Amino acid sequence: MSIRHSLLAMLQDRPRYGYQLKNEFEDRTGASWPLNIGQVYTTLDRLERDGLVRKEGADGEGHVVYRITAEGRTEVSGWFTSPVSRAVPSRNELAIKLALGLTVPGVDVGAIIQAQRGVSIKALQDYTRARRETAAQARPADTARLLVLDSLIFQTEAEVRWLDLCEARLMQLANPPR
Template sequence: MSIRHGLLALLERGPMYGYQLRAAFEESVGGTWSLNIGQVYTTLSRLERDRFVHPLPENDGGQRPYEITETGRAELTRWFATPIERTDRPRDELAIKLALAMATPGVDVSAVVQSQRAAGIRALQEYTRLKRGQDAAESADLSWPLVLDAMIFQCEAEIRWLDHCEATILRRRPSGTGPTSAAAPTPAADPAAKEPEGAGR
């Protein structure tokens, strides 16, 4: 999600100034995305330049609220109606890291996979704990629970993919050798070979 569209969505609720927008943004995503106040004001400046928001007079505390314009509402409507394409999302840093590990001499790829899986399991446990707390609270606000669900599903998918990576590495590792690394290229897998029992678990 772009910060600009996030701020537009928040301003659709009503006028806010920078610190209010930062707090509302972080609350909406359960604190999983921290914003620097400088990012907020830089984005507001660009939104004003594009006529998506309009500054209001300063309040008694010296803060200047912003309100969304009709042009901004049209842009927000367009954003909500447009599916996010895979090519629009950030590159998968983990996949790139593993690809580079496979090609870098001396790197124990199995250790990289296991370390990442352990981190993923810890994150999954934490998200699950938070989810149980949300379920117990039975809050009427569904935004944070849905964000939690997405994070849980992403963790589960990442762990499954890492299991697959480890199983593939084990299949390609010659029997009796140490951890797979780019320093010792291994032969292609035998199509008739069976996956080792318990691989990736």
């Protein structure tokens, strides 16, 4: 996830300070990916260093306000118009855990699968409930949250199916064909 580009995108409509950006990011994405405020300010410092934002000064309460620059607008425009690369897949901690678990003696990979399935099904239920509640409100502003929830639902459904496949492969290992 590109925090850098997300902050630039939110700065396009008006200047903001870090805590506003953090809260707005979480609101716009349905609080699916909480941001650490330290990460927000570190990213803003890098964006300023790279000439993509500039400090506007402080608001009446002493918060440092940031404004996007023309270079920042060009950067975020390029981000929006470029597809997300699939060339280097992001690391999947669960896949790594299962792959390594199969190669380390004494690890009960079946128990890992079962534990993860329980967590994944619970998450799927939570996402589905949140989606249903959000959709029931039928506010145009909730469309962004619905998109994020749909993505999380599809990813979690895929994970549960993949866990089923992993379990089937474990059973094949335990009972090889004669």
